[in-house]
Amino acid sequence: MSTLKPFLNEKVKVLTADGRLLLGVLEGFDRTTNLVLSSAKERIFSIDEPTKDISMGLCIVRGNEVVSISDYDEQVEDSTDYSKIFAEKLKDTRNSLID
């Protein structure tokens, strides 16, 4: 079984079921993938406005909601000017029959 142990105390990006991207340090997790993220922030993309970061502080994310967790290259991240990036909002996991 693969666990999240390699990600402990690392900076991670988390995708949630409602189409949110969270960044933070993974402080802890449990069997159901409930997560503890510290210094967490949500990154909101939009086509019309520059990318926004909203600070969320210390965060417990319910395991149900977690889609994926990954680490990232800090250098690439720091050198990216997100205020110049415009992108479509991330989709949530709810698929409807109509587009």
Place this chain on the structure above:
Amino acid sequence: MLPLYLLNSIKGEPIMVELKRGDTMNGVLTNCDSWMNITLKDVVVSDAHGENFYKVKDIYIKGIHIKYITMSNELIDKFREEQNREKEHYHHHLNNNYNNNNNGGFQRRGGGYR
């Protein structure tokens, strides 16, 4: 380290809970259990669109409806402190056991057969 452990250690702190439905509740955590069911007091509830606000004295939220819980980042220090305290207590306990065993060890005396 464990999410539910963190939740237990922040009883009495103000937190923000967002439900799967999108409603947000801001209040003081009074209790929680292993299913993440929680009770809050002095709560301000607002709907997903942030249009209406309700003030409620006590509320019980079932864990399965929670999307996430947010709180002040400074609480991580309180949390780490408790972790360190536990680690020290554990190591101290281990060391004590080791020392005791040595002292109470069985001593053999030499003796000849006559």
